Amino acid sequence: MALTLTVGNRTYNYSHCIGTLYTSRGGQDYILDAKNEDVMYVISRANGADVAFGAIQRWAKWDLEKDEAIFETSTLGAEDGNFLWPAGVAQGPDGNIYISDEYLNRISIFSSKDGKFLGKWGVPGAAPGQLGGPAGMRFDRDGSLYVVESQNNRVQKLTKDGRRLATWGEKGSGPGQFDAPFGIHIDAKGNIFVADWGNNRVQKFSPDGQFILEFGASGAGRLLRPTGVATDAQGDVYVADWGNDRLQIFDAEANPIASVYGDARELSKQGQRVINANPDFVKARRRADTSVEWKFFRPIAVHVNSRNEIIVMESLSGRMQVYKKEKDYVEAQFNL
């Protein structure tokens, strides 16, 4: 895999990477701060156990430039402000951070300034308005929260304090049906993309939940248990193809364009700090083949920022790889 991938008139340049395993063991999702894209909120589940044996569930506010935590907190348990299976994170119009718990069936709310626990809502169940396995979440422009439910196999549109506005979906593999769906994305036009994990596809819906199209279940760009979706300003769709360890890119009409497998040949700032702290690591890395770590390791969430940078979070390496997309790329007209 080259550090630069050119397909048609699009070029994807690998830029840099962020974080380490210690940033987010078993990372699940992240969201860029609405006001400062160089800050993110990241959640991780470790091994999803209810007793700590080593790594545990955490969430953190992270500075992407410095590649270090602004704050981070360990959160194992069912008490207020803690998690068993954190799954999705979203930022509300109030700036607060909303984190879903796929096992405790609740949404917890935290201050984005200092991480203070502000409240929670959610009643477990399958009735409209109740929650069954809340996973991916995004707010739309109007401040409504869309929650994907992996156990109830549906999407709910809720107010930020959990009152139900709309519900759609059921278990199945037909249009508008789901099998353990995971991530969600809302594009600039308000269309909703859902990573339909168990059905190996992405479904696109209108803002009011009408099925528009599905892709990834067959043919080129076939997905395996996709987890996250993002779109860019040109309408291209990026899918975290978790099961295939790649980023799958589609155009706005859902035609596959390219597959990206990861190119992180150098360490992140954070990673370099970890290595520098232990001379044995430095020596061992000189002897070993590092190419295996260039690749994505369970890419799980993806966002595109306003600089057209595609940021892919890898669940198992706790790292993010950043690509920069150049649109309207034209081959040089002279001999370089």
Place this chain on the structure above:
Amino acid sequence: MADRDIPLMAHLMRRAGFGASRDELEARAKKGYEATVEELIDPDAHGMPRVDILKLYRYHPMTEVPPNPSSAQMNLIFQFIQTRRPLEEKMMLFWHMLFATGNSKVDSPPDMIKQMEILRSKGLGNYKDLLLVISKNPAMLFWLDNNQNHRTAPNENWGRELLELFSMGQGHYSEDDVKMAARAFTGWTMKPKLPRSPYMRGTWEFEYRAEDHDDGDKTFLGRTGNFNGEDIIDIIAKEPATAQFIARHLYNFFVEDDVQVPSWLDVPAKNPKAVDTIAKVLKDSDYDVKSALRFLFNAPFFKDEKVWFAKVKNPTELVVGVSRLVGEYQERSMPGLVQTAVEPGYQGQEIVNPPSVEGWHYGSEWIDTGSLVRRVNYAAEKLGNASFPGVQSIIDRLASKFSLTPEELLDGCLELLGMIRLEAGTRKQLIEHVQAAGPLKRGSTEAQRRAFAGRVSELLQLIGSTREYQFC
């Protein structure tokens, strides 16, 4: 269906699997004993699906590259509980108990999981092939110091255990054979490994270093030549002791508890004739494990009622058997999976971390005052919990019977728990216990239903606490 079909099927499923519910036993008995054996030994040919492991990794991400033994145990226990190919998992356990490799030294749960996957995928294949793959498995190489076995400075650890514990057994080779085997395996090592920090990508890969291999002639078990590791395995496989040793292990694991391995040289097998015939099948089939197991499970010595309930369940069998029966983690995983995963360790069998290369001592040695309390508590707690679907189903089936004496209630519970047998004394005590609590009423009100469920689950708990429940 003959009267003996279901109890015999229950015996097969306790040994070749982790036990089975009454419904499963009925379905299997209808299909037939031999057909069930075929399905168990060749799950691929019978379309039995593998566990959808991505369903574990989605909800428990770090179990895919476990940072600690408990996460590795979650990975394994999930597959034990969900599998529809139980003999494949039992054979993985069998080989793990034989090729015992411990994370206490290896210190890399992801490498341990890789080794376990070899034991799973090749455990029902050919023993010779498996022995060769295990000889190249980095966790094993590191565990037995073969990465320090050099042309100029041989290390005999791997060569010794290969002969003593993994193939022929004590008494069938000389000290010189150990030294020659060690020389033949010089240069078998692993590539430099990427440290697991910062991205958890570092697992070992095998590497053969020709420059570190001793190319001189070696005399091994009476043959002389410039042997490499593959030649040693070929020669070992030709020795009658090898087939005998593996056959005795199979008999010990599946039929009757033997004395501990270090005593095998002095104490004959419990059923030498049976071991001889299994060894012959192994030899005649060039070490095809499926052929040996097909023979074993269909043999009169296996079906003989004298060997039913004659083996002490190992902790993994006990824990997984109970979990499968009560139906936990069948629909989906839950955060409590870790508690189930570490339970066999608390009972004395810490998977991926045996106490030494000799593996765990088995049979009655599984039971001591500490482990017995844990075993009883574990079974009683799960079997007495009516919120588990498997327990609820037992209650529902008993509640649907028209009339139920205390004897019938006990027999019903024993049947539904998988055809458990009790000794007369235990049976009498349990019946008296049921009688003492007053007449059994089922009724239709919520309170009556709850009371009946309470009586049943209490009796299930008591059965789970009996001496007899410790056997399979």
